[in-house]
Amino acid sequence: MPKPQLTKAGRLRLIEQLETLRIEGRREALERVKAARKFCDFREDVTYFEAVREQERIETKIIELERTLADAVIVEQEALAGDVGFGDTVTLRELPDGETETYQIVGELEADFANGTISATSPLGSGLMGGAVGQTVSIASPGGTLTFEIVRIER
Template identity: 40%
Template structure:
């Protein structure tokens, strides 16, 4: 069964740009590296040739991965006001006990980048936040135990 990949308009654009770059620039660079390494003669014990082959495999694998994501993409259209957390929502939460505030955008797994505040709807926190409203208390099971957050702000585009 093929899974749908939820993407924001920005995420869709980034993946399309990356795919274009990989197909037009990186493929040509890797092909040139392979050509140069083969021109050196013996390829069986040529570390440059092996490295170029590995890079080619990585580039081709990433191209296939992006093409699969794009083929199964569902655009997150988060327009208009909503008082609950949904895909595409910008959410501010406060950890109960510490008062520490955190800001996140709920995105599909293909766009997740927790270090930059983009969490997947499939992550424990993302899954817990979906459907909640301002002032709701949300519990998340973490390795160190249960953590509770209060939803303090929701912005939908």
């Protein structure tokens, strides 16, 4: 199984998320369990069982983040000057309508299309890797082929 790839910023976000869960998440979950214990009949109390399940979800997420951070490879931006590489932010013009979109190329763990990040292994991300300003890239999608022109590359 390949090691997960992260940008430096992505690694810092995961560390921050982990610390938040360790401190605030654990504290809040424990408080909910304690509050539910005070007023429950352990045989049937849904509130108590939900509080315990939430505490378990937080602990599971903490373990997942710790493993991810231990296994992750931080990828430096090493693309040739002018070529799209890992961690770069790319502005595209969709052809023929001319609508522009901007995405950062990241690892699968960081990808969040709604927030402007796409995986380097996604169809669009892999199609952009190595591309240069002015180059046209065609991507097959369920709705048909999409064509983009690379307008700008930012490191």
